[in-house]
Amino acid sequence: MPTSAPILNCVQKLVLYETRARYFLVGSNQAETKYRVLKIDRTEPKDLVIIDDKHVYNQQEVRELLGRLDLGNRTKIGQKGSSGLSRSVSAFGIVGFVRFLEGYYIVLITKRRKMADIGGHSIYKIEDTNMIYIPNDSVRVAHPDEARYGRIFQNVDLSSNFYFSYSYDLSHSLQYNLTVLKMPSEMLKTEEVSTQSRQDSFDIFEDEGLPTQVVYGISNEPYAKYVWNAQLLEKIKDNVHPDWLLYVIHGFCGQSKLLIYGRPVHVTLIARRSSKFAGTRFLKRGANCEGDVANEVETEQIIHDASVMSFTAGSYSSYVQVRGSVPLYWSQDISTMMPKPPIRLDQADPYAHVAALHFDQMLQRFGSPIIILNLVKKREKRKHENILSEELYPAVTYLNQFLPPEHHIDYIAWDMARYTKSKLCNVLDRLSLIAENVVKRTGFFVNRPDFYCNTARPDERWGDLGGYSTASGRMQTGVLRTNCVDCLDRTNTAQFMVGKCALAYQLYTLGMIDKPRLQFDTDCVRLFEELYEDHGDTLSLQYGGSQLVHRVKTYRKIAPWTQHSKDIMQTLSRYYSNAFSDADRQDAINLFLQVFQPSESKPHLWELPTDFYLHHKNTMVLPLERRSYTYWWTGGILSYLPLPYDEVPCEENKKKLTVRRLNKYDESIDTYTEFFRPYELSCFDDTFCLAMTNSAREFMPKTVGIDPSPFTVRKPEETGKSVLGNKSNKEETILQRKTAASAPPPPSEEAISSSSDDDSGTDKEEEGAPSQRSTPVKLTEVGDSARMQEDFIHQPMREAYGLNLLEFPSEDDLLIYKRFVHLGQNQHKVERSSQQKTDSRYFENVISLNHISYFPNDSIYETQEPKVDRKSREIFESHVQAGRGLVQSLCKDDILMYREYIRNRCM
DSSP: OOSEEEOOOSOOEEEEEEOSSEEEEEEEOTTSOOEEEEEEESSOSSOOOEEEEEEEEOHHHHHHHHHHHHHHTSSSTTOOSSOSSEEEEEESEEEEEEESSSSEEEEEEEEEEEEEEETTEEEEEEEEEEEEEOSOTTTOOOOTTHHHHHHHHTTSOTTSSEEEOSSSOTTSOHHHHHHHHTSOHHHHHTSOOOOOOHHHHOOTTGGGTOOOOEEEEEEEOOOGGGOSSHHHHTTTTTTSOGGGOOOOEEEEEEEEEEEETTEEEEEEEEEEEOSTTOOOTTTSOSBOTTSOBTTOEEEEEEEEETTOOOTTTSOEEEEEEEEOOOSSSEEEOOTTOOSSOOEEEOSOOTTOHHHHHHHHHHHHHHOSOEEEEEOSOSOOSSOSTHHHHHHHHHHHHHHHTTSOGGGOOEEEEOOHHHHHHOSSOOHHHHHHHHHHHHHHHHOOEESSOOOHHHHHSOOTTTTTOOSEEETTEEEOOSEEEEEOSSSSHHHHHHHHHHHHHHHHHHHHHTTSOSSSOOOTTBHHHHHHHHHHHHHHHHHHHHHHSSOOSSOHHHHHTOOOTHHHHHHHHHHHHHHHIIIIIHHHHHHHHHHHTTSSOOOTTSOOGGGOSOOHHHHOGGGTSOOSSOOOSSSOSOTTSTTTTTSOGGGSOOHHHHTTEEEEEEETTOGGGOHHHHHHOTTSOOOGGGOHHHHSEEHHHHTSOOSTTOOOOTTSBOOGGGOSGGGSOSOOHHHHHHHHHHHHSSSOOOOBSSOOOOOOTTTTTSTGGGSSSOOSSOOOOBOOOHHHHHHHHHHHHTOOHHHHHSSOTTSOOOHHHHHHHHHHHHHHHTTSOOOOOHHHHHOGGGGTTOOOOOOOOOOTTOOOTTOOOOOOOHHHHHHHHHHHHHHTTOOOOOOHHHHHHHHHHHHHHHO
16 A cells, blocks of 8 residues: 555535525535535625535435425425425536626536546546526626626636546646655655544544554645636635635646557546636737746646556656747737738847746746747748747847756757748658657656666667656656747647657557657557647637647648648638637636636726736736846756756645545545446446547558557558548447457448548549458449449458468468467377377377366366465355354454444444
C-alpha cells in the first residue's frame, strides 16, 4: 500500500431541494454512503448567504432530515396535499455562483460524459448545465438589463469542451501530480493534520495493540491560470468544505486505445486553455501587462499501460508542450474589414518587460531550457508577420544576457510557409529534425526506471537524452513553446511532429517498441494523427471560429483534391466569425471569467468601446513596485533549475498541499471502488473502455494475413477507418464489431460510405480497384445483383486467403511444412505392440518428445500443470472447513478488516 494517495472528491451526486425560504443542496459520494448538506438562503435579494453543515450524514440520517424539513415547511400541520420540500433538479457538480444586477444564480452540471481515464481517475466532459435564480420571487428586485446579461453569460457554451474530474487535478500535468504523491513521508508528517473529534477517532480495538495502517491523503491547489470557474467559486471557497469545489478547465480531452498484440496502451491528449487574457482571434493578440499571452494552450500527451491501473504499480509517461501568441504588445486593426489586417506594435518595450514576465512564468512551471519555435514568415513583399520576429529576437537576446549560459532561452526561427511552397523541400522532414533536437533536450516524464534491455542494448539516439533522471524514472525539464501568428494551423502541425517524436521515445521507454522511431502510415501514427487533428480543430474553433485550414496531410502533400474546397470554406467561415460574431463571444468570455463585473454605478458591458483596460490592470492602478530590468526572474528559481520551481519540495510549495492522515480503507482514497463501482449493475457493452477509439478495430486493415502490429507501414488505402462511414454511435459500434472479424460482414440494406477524412478525395478514382479491406456490400436493383455476385466471386485469392494459391511455395516453406507434418505425426501416443517393440527399425524416424503435461487428452507439449501456492491452498481449505461448520480463529488481517467495517458502518 502506498504511503500517500490522492483524495477523492466525496460530492459527486447533487440533488437540489426547494422551499420558499431556502435551497437545500444535498451532495453524496458515488456509492451514496456519505452525504453533505449545503443551505442557501433565498430571502436575501442581492447577497449570497450559504451555510455549510459540517456533519457527514449517512443515508438514513439524510432521509430523516429531509422528512423533518418537508414536515416543517408545510403551510398547515398534517397537510399532505402540497409538500413543503420539493425536489428541484439533480446534478453532478457546481460550476459556481454569479451575480449581474439582481440576485445570485447557481450554475449546476446536469449532464456529463466520460472522456478519458487515467490511472482509474475519470475525466468528464460537461454535456449540459442549469442556471437557477436563487432569491424568492417575493423579494426579487427586477432590473431591465438583467435578462440581457443572462443571455450574454450563456453565450459561453459550457457543453462545448469544458472538462472536470473528481479525483485528478486537470490544471496540473501528470508529472506534477505524481511528483506530489512521491514526496517523502517525513515531509508530509510536518503538514498540519485536521483534528478529529473523540467520537470520530474512537476505536473499540485500541486496547489490543493492533497497529493502524496510515496513508497520507493529499490534495493540492489547482493552477489558477487554467481554471475557468475560479472566480465563480471565489465567493464560497473559504466558507464551504473543499469537496463542494469542482474546478473546470477549457480546451480539449481525447483518449484512444492502442492495441499492441492485445496489450492495451491508452494514448491521452489533454489541452488546457489559459483563462488569463482569453478571447477571440483578432480581439486578443500578443500579451497583457502581466505576461499572459493570447491563445495560450498547454498540450500534454499521456501514454500508459492500461493493463495496470494503479499510479504506483503502473507505467505512465507524459510530454508537455505549449503554444501561445508572440509575447509582445501588438494587435491588429479589424475596422478595415480586411482578411489580414495590418500588424501594429502598440507600445515600445526596450527592456522586454512583458516578455520577461511571460518567460518567468514558464521557468517556474516547466524549468529550463525554454525553447521557442517561431514559425512566422521571414521574407515578404510587404512587411506583415516579419514585424513580430524583428521584435521577438532582440527581446530574447536581451533577456539571455542575464541568465546563466546553461539556462538560456533557445530561439529557433523557421519560415514554415516558405518551405511549404517549395517543391524541393519536405516540410515534415525538417520538422522531424527540429523535434528530435527538442525532445532530446527537454526529455520527458516516466514514472519507472529504464528497462534492462534499454541499458544492455541502448539505441544510438537514447544515450544523449536530456531531462532529469532519478532512481524511479525521468522528469521533463523545460518545454517547447511554438507560435506562428494565429497559433493554429502551422503550430498544430509542428506540435504534432514533436508529439510524434516524443511518442516514439515514450513507447520505447515503456518497452513497447525496440527502437525510438515511428513511421507515417502505421496504425499507431494514424491514431495519433487523428487525435491531434481533433485537438487542432477544437482549439481553432475556440479561438478562430473555424476548424483547421491546413492539416498534416496538407503539409505531407497527400491531401485529396476535394480538400482544397474544404479549405476555402473553412477560410470563409473563419472570416465571417472574426467579422461578425467575435465581439459577442468576447463579451461572453469577459463576463464568464468575471473580468467584467456588472454594477449600476458603471457603464454596461455593451457600452464599452474597448476591453483593453479590463485585461491590463496597470491602466487603472499604478504598480506599487517596479521589477528589475536585469534580475527579471522570481527569486529562488535559478537555484533549482533545470527543475521547475513549482515541483521542488520547498516550503512555499508545501503550503499549497492539504495533507490528511487516513486509514488505508478510507473511502476518500479508495480508487478501486471509485473506478469499478462494485455496488452498481453495469453493462459490458456500455463500458467506456469498449467504446473508446481502438487501433485494431478502426485503423487496422480487415483482410486476412495482415501483420497485426500497429507499427507496420500500411498502404494509404488499407486503413480500416473508412469502413465506418457516417453512422450513429450505436450503429457504429455494431458495425465496428462486425468489421473486426476477418471474414467479410453480411450485406447491409443501407448504403455505407467508404470515404474517410484520410482518403475521401481518391475514392472515385479507386472504385474499380480491388479493395484491401472487407467492406459491407450495398444491395442494389435486381438486375445488378448478378453482376455484383460475379465481382464478389472473382475477387483475388490473396484477399480471400492471405496468399496466392496458384503460386508454388518456396523450398524453405516446403521444408518447414514437412517438419511440421512429421512432428504432428509423431506427436500422438505411440501404440507399442509386442511386434513394434522387437522391431527397432520402426523407431529410427520417430522424434522422442518428453511429456511435460499431465493431462490425458492434451496434445500440446509446452503446457504445464497450473501450480497452486500454499496461501491459496490454505484459503480454499479454510473455506471448505467453514462450509462444514468448523470455523478457525481470526488472523490479524481479519481483525483489521472487521475493525474498519465496524468503524465505517456502525459508528
